[in-house]
Amino acid sequence: MVTVLRSGAFRVVIYTDDHEPAHVHVFGHGMAKIDISGATPRLIETTMTKGELRKVATLIVRHQAALRERWRDIHG
Numbered sequence: 001m002v003t004v005l006r007s008g009a010f011r012v013v014i015y016t017d018d019h020e021p022a023h024v025h026v027f028g029h030g031m032a033k034i035d036i037s038g039a040t041p042r043l044i045e046t047t048m049t050k051g052e053l054r055k056v057a058t059l060i061v062r063h064q065a066a067l068r069e070r071w072r073d074i075h076g
Contacts, residue, residue, distance in 0.1 A: 022071040
């Protein structure tokens with residue numbers, strides 16, 4: 001597991017032995033798994049509140065290009 005971004009209460013990680021499609025796991029007061037492979041991020045699963053998800057969505061959209069690049073660095 002590699003922490004690729006920290007922002008406030010959120011930690012964004014990519015698992016080194018994970019699978020396609022490119023996605024990140026976000027941890028805060030819950031967890032969210034977000035697909036970053038498409039034009040816009042897509043929520044796969046979550047245990048976060050709607051308020052947390054809004055903040056996470058903004059964070060992931062802002063950093064999506066860099067997160068995809070990190071996915072490629074880790075997974076080839």
